[in-house]
Amino acid sequence: MMDALFLVAQWQSDRTHFRLTDITARKEWFIYARDLLRILEVLQDMAHRDECLSLQKDEYEVLQAVYPDLICSTTTDRTLSLEVTVELSDSHRVVGPEHTPTEEPTVVSALPPVLLDVRLPDEYPLYASPQVISLQTRHRWIPDVDKISRFLLDMWTPGEQVLTIWVEWLSNGTFLEDLDLAECIDGVRMIRVPDQHLIPILRDFDEHLKQAKFSESSFTCEICMTPCKGARCLRLSCSHVFCRSCLDGFWKSHIADGDLARVGCPDPACVKAHQEANEEEVKGVVEQHVFERWKYLWDKRAFERGVSAVYCPIPYCQAPVPYIPTEESNPSWKLFRTCIKCGFAFCSYCEAAWHGPAIECPRKVGEKAIERMLKRNPLAESPDYAAMARKGFQYSKTKLSQEVRQNKASYQLIQGTS
Ligand SMILES: [Zn+2]
Ligand SMILES: [Zn+2]
Ligand SMILES: [Zn+2]
Ligand SMILES: [Zn+2]
Structure with a gap:
């Protein structure tokens, strides 16, 4: 000054x-x-x-406080290298240029960072906007980055400390919708990437970030009441978190007793809901020989349940799903299954997403209607008509199974939002 x-x-x-x-x-x-x-x-x-430099200094300090990992380097000519990780408030499904409905949908809530080099002229922020020296996304998951630059420069108005606004616009993913890179179809938020090979890259990035965040966070294990870092804990599919050593002790003793139903979340609500642990969870906690015994018991139980064991209808899952009796009185619940592996709740008769006990299974309704029609018609006695009706029956069944497949496809879309 x-x-x-x-x-x-x-x-x-x-x-x-x-x-x-x-x-x-x-x-x-x-x-x-x-x-x-x-x-x-x-x-x-x-x-x-002098006033500009002092405003720049203030803004720099605010950015550092709010986004501690944002600024990678600064040079004497006031060029800042920023690395803005994109963290979305909702999960988005990543779709490539090819349409592959049978593949497991990739759902992410964080995206690889936008790398932004920006120079602050002497006159910024009062009389000049920051200059974008270079802009890129890691793994180049956005092809047209020039569009982003133009948008950024348009945001500045004389006197405005726009860097903070830029970083917010990029980091919360608002730019994806402003630039038509994300859209919402039938309630499912989607991000389009220019190349199919980017989908697994984005999935891995999201997974790593989630893992890193979980490992860094602290949790209090409900069993031993000890606070510990996420790296030493496990989040079960019901989203309860326990320390690994408590789960190990808890599961090991139940596996030794052959009590499979108790090898699950120890939370009282989950015990009541028969929330069993899945294969990946058990494998990640107990020793190999204990896991092998669990697997043996599990397969044996599925075999013993015989006819009542069905397979998960989700094409990429196909896990055997045992029948677990519920306390519900309505007999329709007998058709209800929940896949232990992927969590899909479905009807074991029509294989569609669970339609609830109040509605009679649509496949049963359809089949009954056809049978009724066959019985009621006086011409049904004639061999010609019977042959025709059988054809019609076959046709209706094909149509029904088509509907089931459509239901499965819509389930995959629904799963993309969760
Ligand atoms: Zn514990
Ligand atoms: Zn639980
Ligand atoms: Zn499944
Ligand atoms: Zn059904």
Whole structure:
């Protein structure tokens, strides 16, 4: 900041000069009027520059406080290298240029960072916008980055500390919708990527970030009541978190007793709901030989349940799903199954997403209607008609199974939002 300067200018009788007095230094000069104007301009520029630099410093400090990992480097010419990780408030499904409905949908809530090099001119933020030196996304998952730059530059208005607004716009993913990179179809939020091979890359990035965050967070295990880092805990599919050593002890003893139903979440509500642990969870907690015994018991139980064991209808899952009796009185619940592996709740008869006990299974309704029609028609006795009706029956069954497949496809869309 400049020191204050007190000058007094007096208009002289010759009508061309000013007498300029520096009050503190007790000096005086006679100068032309036009020179005085130039001096004032220079002084004003210096004052503005100082103000800009101080505003830049403030903004830099705010950014560092709010986004500690954001600023990677700064240079003497005030070029900042920013790495903005995109963290979305809702999960988005990643879709590539090819349509592959049978594949397991990739759902992410974080995206690889936007890498932004930006230079702050002397006149920023009062009279100039920051300059975008380079802009790229890691793994180049956005092809047209120039569009982002143009959007950024349009955001600045004179006097505005726009860097903070830029970072927020990028980091919360608002830019995806503003640039038509994300859209919402039938309630499912989607992000389009230009190349199919980017889908697994984005999935891995999201998974790593989630893992890193979980490992860094602290949890209090409900069993031993000890606070510990996520790295030593496990989040079960019901989203309860316990420390691994407690789960290990708890599960090991139940596996030794052959009590499979208790190898699950120890939370009382989950015990009541028969929330069993899945294969991955058990494998990740207990020792290998204990896991092998669990697997043996599990397969044996599925075999013993025989006919009541069905397979998960989700194409990429196909896990055997045992029948677990519920306390519900409505007999329709007998058809209800929940896949232990992927969590899909479905009807074991029509294999569609669970339609609830209040609605009679649509496949059963359809089949009954056809049978009724066959019985009621007096012509049903004639062999020709019976052959025709059988064809019709076959046709209706094909149609029903088509509907089931459509239901499965819509389930995959629904899963994309969860
Ligand atoms: Zn514990
Ligand atoms: Zn639980
Ligand atoms: Zn499944
Ligand atoms: Zn059904």
